[in-house]
Amino acid sequence: MANEMYRRRMSRTGAVVVGVMIAAASLSGCAPASGGADDEFSIVFVPGLVEHTFYNTLAQGVEEKAAELGMSYSMQGAPEWSAPAQTSVLDAVCSKAPDAVIISPTDAVAMRAPIERCMDGGTLVVTVDTHLDDTDGLLSAITSDDVKGGELAAQYIGERLNGEGVVSMTTTPNVVTLQTRTASARAYFEKNYPGITLLADQSVTITDEANAASVTAATIVGNPEVDAFFDPSGVFSGVIQSIKAADDGRERFFVGYNSPPAAVTALKACEIAALVTQTPAEEGKLAAQFVFDALSGNPDAVKANALVEPQIIPCDKANDPDVQGLFDLP
């Protein structure tokens, strides 16, 4: 009967009310999932955007560690990568004054003010993955080591080519993390592998596989002697497709970055030679550990700045059980 009435009311009031209810429900979900028992520390994770395999994996790391240490956990995020949207979510989360918020800021400057408001309310804040320019007052800033990521890729390529060959790298203008990865790979090659020729960096748009396919094919046409490709932005299918399509009897390979499920499938088939993974779950676990240490009177164990080291997974090791945890969740 109650159901019947509910349904009737829903049909009367229409989509606007549904929207408001969803919004209200999502905001009210900010309270600790357990109902907020007083003896339990509460953590809320605010990702850069929801429904993204990278952040889902990071969230799983936070959740696992929180459960292990007896803390309550919930996640609240916006469906889009946007500072205003994330600000609304964060303000709502912090109005409930949880013990700690773990957040991936969508903007290094714009997110400072809402995070400061949150800290003023007595909540500890840890940033993960992305960061703020001004880290004053944060419990910790945890990021993936992009310099190390580029070096790992360069080291893999250099070893596989025995120090001799031609390498093409891509990057994405205006995205500092991606440019850092390409630049550190270049520096590593120049220092350790003088026998390797580096072509001029080419640009790819993030997640634009068509663009990646065109640039890769053109690079092969213009430089048939190219042996290896490295992209730090996460494209892969366009690159491996153009490598396959070249079909000139020359062996070429590709090293990619990040590990969404489709890339892992390609890695396991050795279409991708190696993937640098950012181990998001490790970042999540470390963040939860720091929160616990700070709240349970062990602040010395907390590092204000922590770099989580990425790892490189060559395709022949992609099926090992112990590396599966490094990949993004499906």
Place this chain on the structure above:
Amino acid sequence: MSDPEERKRASNTGLPTIAPAFGIDLRGPVAWGDRIRGWVREGWIFGVLLALIVLFSILSPSFVSLANWRNLSSTAIVVVMLAVAQTFLIVSGQIDLSQGGVLALSGVAAGWVMVYGMPGQDPVFTTIVGFGVALLVGVLIGLANGLVVAKGNMNPFIVTLATMGIATGLALVLTGGLPISTIPPLIGDIGRISFGNVLSIPVLVVIVAVVISALVMAKTRFGSNTYVIGDNRDAAERAGINVVRHSITLFVISSLFAAIASVLLMMRLSIAQPAGSTQDLLNAIAGAVIGGASLTGGRGSVVKSAAGGIIITVLLIGLVIVNVAYFWQQVAVGLVLVLAVYIDQRSRATRRGRPVSQKPLKFRATTHHQ
């Protein structure tokens, strides 16, 4: 590139480009000298394309190779489709900034339906439904754009900018920002079918689309009405053209072409991807402008817009081939755009100097459509 549209324009030297659309040469017999000057004036864009190809071939002999042709032709698909469709709107004095969003959304909507909407179905059936979904999304967005712009009398720039945001956002929501990579392999197989290893199915589709569009613009009442609306909307209304309905149709054509481009992109990549569309849109508009289309309406040629799109593609691919770093590629495209507009303005200024050039304005408004 001597399609009927071009020949007409060339033979009507001294007249604004609208005259050939009416199929009437007001000047009667033309001297050979004038004729050649006319060809140069109207056809210099193809000269630029040829010059670029020659330049890159000298810089890197592998530019003239089957592998490069395959890459160039399949890279040009999207920008040419969008530039051609954009020409219809630009000629009518409007613009469609939502093409990029349509490109992303119709592709991933199709991918989503094929992968999550109908698991385990026959791949041929799945593919047909997927293509249908892509085209339907295109038509619906075009219809929405057209209705809001034409019926609501709103600025197409603002309306389609909004639709661009909505469509791009929905594409990201639908996919979480990642490509859908498990669409039926059949789609990639279709994309790899190629006649004589040279003409792939997607390239063929684009060629057919360009030819049909050029004929429609040059030979049909629909095409001439488009020029008239762009040149003088009030005159078009007075002449009895249903401007509202015509505009809606133009927006549907524009979105439909973008949706077809998304299908061709799926054939190329064997994935449905939610991204990359803004740059394609800008390149398409730049292509149309390089091809001489006037953003104030009344002027433009489908074939030249296609050539403009190809010029941009040749530049981008060529600069990668000769190993130029990426920031210079943007500079080069910008320079070509400015140069093209400059040459175009100069050649029009020369034309305006001729007394005959004022004639068709009167002719157009009074004789033809009353």
